[in-house]
Amino acid sequence: MTKPKVLISDKMDPNAARIFAERGCDVDVKPGMTKDELIACIGEYDGLAIRSATKVTADVLDAATKLKVVGRAGIGVDNVDIPHASSKGIVVMNTPFGNSITTAEHAIALIMALARQIPAADRRTQAGEWPKNDFMGVEVTGKTLGLIGAGNIGSIVASRALGLKMKVIAYDPFLTPERAVELGVEKVDLGALVERADFITLHTPLTDETRNILSRDRLEKCKKGVRIVNCARGGLVDEVALKDLLDSGHIAGAALDVFEVEPPAKDHPLFGTPNFICTPHLGASTTEAQVNVALQVAEQMADFLVNGGVTNALNMPSLSAEEAPKLKPYMALAEKLGSLVGQLAHGDLPKISIETEGAAAQLNQKPIVGAVLAGLMRRYSQSVNMVNAPFLARERGMEVREIRNEREGIYHTLVRVTVETSQGSRSVAGTLFSNGAPRLVEMFGISIEADLEGDMLYISNTDMPGFIGSVGAILGEANINIGTFHLGRREAGGEAILLLSVDSPVSADLIDKICKVRNVKRVQPLKF
Numbered sequence: 001m002t003k004p005k006v007l008i009s010d011k012m013d014p015n016a017a018r019i020f021a022e023r024g025c026d027v028d029v030k031p032g033m034t035k036d037e038l039i040a041c042i043g044e045y046d047g048l049a050i051r052s053a054t055k056v057t058a059d060v061l062d063a064a065t066k067l068k069v070v071g072r073a074g075i076g077v078d079n080v081d082i083p084h085a086s087s088k089g090i091v092v093m094n095t096p097f098g099n100s101i102t103t104a105e106h107a108i109a110l111i112m113a114l115a116r117q118i119p120a121a122d123r124r125t126q127a128g129e130w131p132k133n134d135f136m137g138v139e140v141t142g143k144t145l146g147l148i149g150a151g152n153i154g155s156i157v158a159s160r161a162l163g164l165k166m167k168v169i170a171y172d173p174f175l176t177p178e179r180a181v182e183l184g185v186e187k188v189d190l191g192a193l194v195e196r197a198d199f200i201t202l203h204t205p206l207t208d209e210t211r212n213i214l215s216r217d218r219l220e221k222c223k224k225g226v227r228i229v230n231c232a233r234g235g236l237v238d239e240v241a242l243k244d245l246l247d248s249g250h251i252a253g254a255a256l257d258v259f260e261v262e263p264p265a266k267d268h269p270l271f272g273t274p275n276f277i278c279t280p281h282l283g284a285s286t287t288e289a290q291v292n293v294a295l296q297v298a299e300q301m302a303d304f305l306v307n308g309g310v311t312n313a314l315n316m317p318s319l320s321a322e323e324a325p326k327l328k329p330y331m332a333l334a335e336k337l338g339s340l341v342g343q344l345a346h347g348d349l350p351k352i353s354i355e356t357e358g359a360a361a362q363l364n365q366k367p368i369v370g371a372v373l374a375g376l377m378r379r380y381s382q383s384v385n386m387v388n389a390p391f392l393a394r395e396r397g398m399e400v401r402e403i404r405n406e407r408e409g410i411y412h413t414l415v416r417v418t419v420e421t422s423q424g425s426r427s428v429a430g431t432l433f434s435n436g437a438p439r440l441v442e443m444f445g446i447s448i449e450a451d452l453e454g455d456m457l458y459i460s461n462t463d464m465p466g467f468i469g470s471v472g473a474i475l476g477e478a479n480i481n482i483g484t485f486h487l488g489r490r491e492a493g494g495e496a497i498l499l500l501s502v503d504s505p506v507s508a509d510l511i512d513k514i515c516k517v518r519n520v521k522r523v524q525p526l527k528f
Helices: 015-022 035-044 058-063 082-087 100-116 118-126 152-163 177-183 190-196 216-221 239-248 287-307 323-344 365-379 388-395 467-477 508-515
Strands: 005-008 026-029 047-050 069-072 091-093 144-148 167-171 199-202 226-230 251-256 276-278 351-358 399-405 413-421 424-432 438-443 446-450 455-462 482-489 495-502 520-527
Touching: 005 015, 005 035, 005 287, 015 026, 015 287, 035 058, 047 287, 058 082, 069 287, 082 091, 082 388, 091 287, 100 118, 100 152, 100 199, 100 226, 100 251, 100 276, 100 287, 144 152, 144 190, 152 167, 152 177, 167 177, 167 190, 190 216, 216 239, 239 251, 323 365, 323 413, 323 424, 323 438, 323 520, 351 365, 365 388, 365 399, 365 413, 438 495, 446 482, 446 495, 467 482, 467 495, 467 508, 508 520
Parallel strands: 005 026, 005 047, 047 069, 069 091, 144 167, 144 199, 199 226, 226 251, 251 276, 351 399
Antiparallel strands: 351 413, 413 424, 424 438, 438 446, 455 495, 455 520, 482 495
16 A cells, blocks of 8 residues: 655654654655745645645645645644635645644733833843833733633633733633633623723634724724734734824834734834834744644644544544544445435535434534535536535535434434435435445435445336346346346335446446336436
């Protein structure tokens, strides 16, 4: 079996390469490549491990014909075109927890530096002055800290700030009241936060919703004398407005570790502004954090490439290495059922329902849903997988519904896929046998047991004597060998279904010939 091949294209702790090798991957370490050099070689690799220097753009992804996963050692993935990666079926991972403590501690350090004006006092003292009377700081004890974003890093900042005896308020649309109580913070809306906070720290990704979340209007509404810290992403704060309000004295101080454009221009308007502190994107720059994120991304990527485990992916459901073996047969069943309805359905499919019963309902549903969509969406593209299938489904306006029934029915475990078509709802269902083998057990309301493998032929007809012999004779005359033969009918003399596995594909001419057999309604070749 060929080993997965991984490229590390940015400077990273050398132990990352060791982990890849120990876990069954071949690895090349080539930091500092130009974009053209990366494009020239990326087609050789199954995995790409990066930090912030490598830009994984659409043209890089288009050249990455074998690539299955991009792993970012760190939180921010601004340097990866995630929508394009998703459309290509490439998993994008990050390491959201490896540098959380480091970034949170940097935010706290900047809060203290602002409160006591430490950088300016240091510069003047080292220049030979003794400006003791020029620096009057403020205590943080008893002050109100406003968190914009109370996720992993924000919650650590809250914990440290509470230890400094600050009062903490937080704005985060995803923060539940129960979680706020657990963190010891007060949940508020953004308007209340800017009006009440003595210090504001930002801990949110840069999205269309968060860009300039501290706009000029919001900065002007801030409490006079507020101090602002941003160790998250550039672009969250209106830098021009921040300069103006620092000059006017409305904002008492600001500390930025990140800028909208990095590195910022040498003549950036904030440089030299009194009570302004900046650092060159050092939030994750500790020895411990650099080691942690490098090891974590190597472990995650190797786990995915070797075992199928998915951790901290930004464009597909997580699937632990422990879950993967248990879910693998269900995902195989789900993909076959999705493929079956996709090959048989006419026209667009505006709605799809994925229902699990019994043992299947006890499992992580997202991989099962992703597998159904991967099978289904192959009617549109053969390069579909679990990563880009949900993307393609959304692109086509498909409504996906998940239904979980923990009760057991006739079968110990069951997966049912129902699609809305121009002819109404069509449903197929399957189960797993005790050996883990997937088996179709129901099709369009008709009980029928069949393996879905290789080349097959679907025939719907009215149940009448002589039909089976006619079809068998036509295939025999064409030297097409029948592997398996599966029949089901709604009632005697009523609608019937025949599923045949055949040893070679059936030509269009032969299908036309079978269509002319008496009482045949439809003939459709299938491929699994």
